[in-house]
Amino acid sequence: MSHAGRPAEPDKRTLRRELLAVRNRLPDGDLRETAATLAVRALELPELADARVVAAYVSVGSEPGTLALLDALRARGVQVLLPVLLPDNDLDWGAYAGPDSLAEIRHSGRMALFEPSGERLGPDAVTRADVVLLPGLAVDARGLRLGRGGGSYDRVLARLERAGAHPALVVLLYDAEVVERVPEEPHDRPVHAVVTPSGVQRFG
Numbered sequence: 001m002s003h004a005g006r007p008a009e010p011d012k013r014t015l016r017r018e019l020l021a022v023r024n025r026l027p028d029g030d031l032r033e034t035a036a037t038l039a040v041r042a043l044e045l046p047e048l049a050d051a052r053v054v055a056a057y058v059s060v061g062s063e064p065g066t067l068a069l070l071d072a073l074r075a076r077g078v079q080v081l082l083p084v085l086l087p088d089n090d091l092d093w094g095a096y097a098g099p100d101s102l103a104e105i106r107h108s109g110r111m112a113l114f115e116p117s118g119e120r121l122g123p124d125a126v127t128r129a130d131v132v133l134l135p136g137l138a139v140d141a142r143g144l145r146l147g148r149g150g151g152s153y154d155r156v157l158a159r160l161e162r163a164g165a166h167p168a169l170v171v172l173l174y175d176a177e178v179v180e181r182v183p184e185e186p187h188d189r190p191v192h193a194v195v196t197p198s199g200v201q202r203f204g
Helices: 006-024 028-043 067-075 123-128 152-162
Strands: 053-055 079-085 091-095 102-105 113-116 131-134 138-140 168-172 193-196 199-202
Touching: 028 067, 028 168, 028 193, 028 199, 053 123, 067 079, 079 113, 091 113, 091 123, 091 152, 123 152, 131 152
Parallel strands: 053 079, 053 131, 131 168, 168 193
Antiparallel strands: 079 091, 102 113, 193 199
16 A cells, blocks of 8 residues: 555756746746735635634745745734744644744755744644645646645644644645646545636645
C-alpha cells in the first residue's frame, strides 16, 4: 500500500517546479494587490463568517498573501491559529496576536518562516478549528490540492480525521493555479473551496 503513490512523485516534482517558477516571476505590486483581493474574497465565505477558530498560515515569498486576511479575521474576534514547524515536519500551533507577535524563524534547508512567538498550544489545537486554510501550489477540478511536498499538512489532515473533526478546508491560490488535474495519491483528500483573486470555487 505504501508504494501506491510513488509513480506520481516525478510528476508532482515537475509540476511544483513549474508552478513555483511562475510565482517567482510575479512583481511585488501584483503580490500586494493579490493579498488585498484575496482577503476580500475569502471574507465572503460563509464558513469564515461563522468561524470562531481558524487555522491559517503566514505567506512567505511569492505565496498568495495571507496577512491582510489574518488581520481582518482577528479584527472580527476570530481566534487565528498559526503553525510552528517541528523538527520532524509536524506542526504545533500558536495564536496570532498581530504582526508584532510573529518571529522570523529559519529552519535548516528552508526559507525563513514567520511563526507565532507566544505560547505553544500543541499539535492537536488544530482539531478545534472551524476552518483550516491550507497552503498549496495548485488545486484541480476535483478539489485535490498539490502541496509543497513537505508532508506537514498531510499530518494535519490525518490528525483531523483521527479526531473526527470536519473543518472547512480552504486553499488560497492565484487564478492560473486552479488546474484540470494534479497527480493523485491514495491519502489525498479534497478541499472544500479554493479562493483566487477572481472568486471562490467550491467542490462537492
